[in-house]
Amino acid sequence: MLGIHRALCIVNMFIFMFCFFMLMNKRGYICKCKLKKNIKSIVILLLIIWLALRGIPFGFVVLEVFINAALVLTLICKCIYEIDIKKSIINSLIYSLVYILIECSIYWFLFMTFTYIGNYIYVFNLGINFLIIFLGIYFLEKVQKIYNDNKYLVYVSLTIAVNIFIIVIINISTSQSHDLYRIVINNNIEYNNILYMSKISSFIEHVFPYILAIINTILIFIFVNSIKSEKEKAKLELVNEKLDMQYKYYLMVKESQEKMRQVYHDMNNHMNNIKSLKNSSEDVNAYINNIEYEVKNNKNIYNTGNALLDIILYEKSKCCMENNIDFNAGIDFSNCEFIDMIDISSIFSNLIDNAIEACNKIDEDNIDKYITIKSTFIKGYYVVRCENSKTNELIIKNNKIFTSKKDKFLHGIGLDSIKSSIKKYNGELKIKDSESKFIATIHIPVE
Known part of the structure; x- marks a missing residue:
């Protein structure tokens, strides 16, 4: 089981690298391999292989994974593309963050949808994630055109969607915490340690969504007026x-x-x-x-x-x-x-x-x-x-x-x-x- 999971993490890394090559080619960067037969080039190549074999785990946005992925891409840019180090780091960081966030979002959606967790969850995760990233890069020009024509609408829509997602997650988490609280009470377990958590949970459930809605309404109002002001x-x-x-x-x-x-x-x-x-x-x-x-x-x-x-x-x-x-x-x-x-x-x-x-x-x-x-x-x-x-x-x-x-x-x-x-x-x-x-x-x- 562990061996299959490890292999799938490595496959995830190679999909991650393949899509990056595709994105760079789509953006007009020409691949010119600059690897030379010297100690420095060999060390860089071995470092890339070692980092790639560590893979990208499923469902975790941790600093170590993020730095590992970004470092692999930065080294690839240095060896293959004619691009300065500043642009290499920026492109690597942005792409790594987007890829990992999409992969993690898909993983946790599948994790909450299916009751049985097995290797097929990771395979589904890889397939769906690759399809989304591949289509996004393949239709990059159309996506950029839609963004340029409706970028302010995209900003507002994403803000609303993210906040709806946050409210849904909060409701689910508070519901689960209440179930835990009832289990503790029904079984006469000492609950002093979770009493404070229960109060916070109630606050988040009954008050926080309205605070979040008001704050975001104000932010959207300010944003829309800022757009009008900039246009004028x-x-x-x-x-x-x-x-x-x-x-x-x-x-x-x-x-x-x-x-x-x-x-x-x-x-x-x-x-x-x-x-x-x-x-x-x-x-x-x-x-x-x-x-x-x-x-x-x-x-x-x-x-x-x-x-x-x-x-x-x-x-x-x-x-x-x-x-x-x-x-x-x-x-x-x-x-x-x-x-x-x-x-x-x-x-x-x-x-x-x-x-x-x-x-x-x-x-x-x-x-x-x-x-x-x-x-x-x-x-x-x-x-x-x-x-x-x-x-x-x-x-x-x-x-x-x-x-x-x-x-x-x-x-x-x-x-x-x-x-x-x-x-x-x-x-x-x-x-x-x-x-x-x-x-x-x-x-x-x-x-």
Whole structure:
């Protein structure tokens, strides 16, 4: 009996090592055996064999077993994989702990399920444990994807599951301790030594589960709020980074934009003078036509009353021209000096960027791609209306846009940025969607 049990412990160790090799290969580590025919390598190899032959016992999470298993893997990493000692120790410790905990959990489940304990329990333990570890490593990419997509839900679910397990174990243990207490009383055995244990058992049974539930409810509440806070913080940092980049970019092109205005202002006069003096040379005609073409490509000069907004409209009009989008802008910004430049960039850049994105998704040739952005002053409000053509379907609920795209976290940041900016001025954003067009309207009170 002892010999079979010992052999099964060694088999457990070799399954443990095999699954580790499989995991390292799955994670992209290349096996390059570095064992050399010297005394040091021979000593390491003999140490690995000796530690492996000690096996992994069933159902025990003791420090000696844990250190033995982790040491075997660390030595294997040193001899076989090109990995530094720090990563070797971390990988070995984490894998050893997970493997032993899974193996022990299966063992004690089988131990409490079956009344007769024999070698078949250990065989079942090995089989189930190997199947779980093997499938977990084989489908590692899918497991990681599920974890990455729902990691916060996984944390909460595991917390709840572990606490339910603790409460069940407590109820079972207190029930068994009560049975022991009744046996002692019925047989008139001295029970002073277990009286204190009985009181502790009653406390654990009747009070501790509620304390545990309250503590974990508080922890889960704190955890969920922490998640929301981190998401909002990350979103705000992303928005601010985008705005800062836009703002710096527009300041960089401001000087060249001013020069372009002057060139365009005088260009028509230059064209008339050249045409009146020119000969019939084809080279001169071609030269003049090229200049006229350049002027037409740079004719979208705006005068909204704000230099930064003029630059934004100019840049976006060029982008629309490149994407065959008909861009029409009529913006009067003369009485809006109270709006900060960073918010001007946020509001108008994101409005037009969202419209350009929607137009670029139009695949049908018979649908015109257009963007129309206008502004006016109505009854003490500055009103901006941006309309664009579209074909993609949107879900709008409570003035929010929902999407089926995988990047739900990043989707809608443009609109969130607009809302964040106009909120400073007690403004409001309204969105309206139909089958062929999308309309965003902004109302900002003007003092």
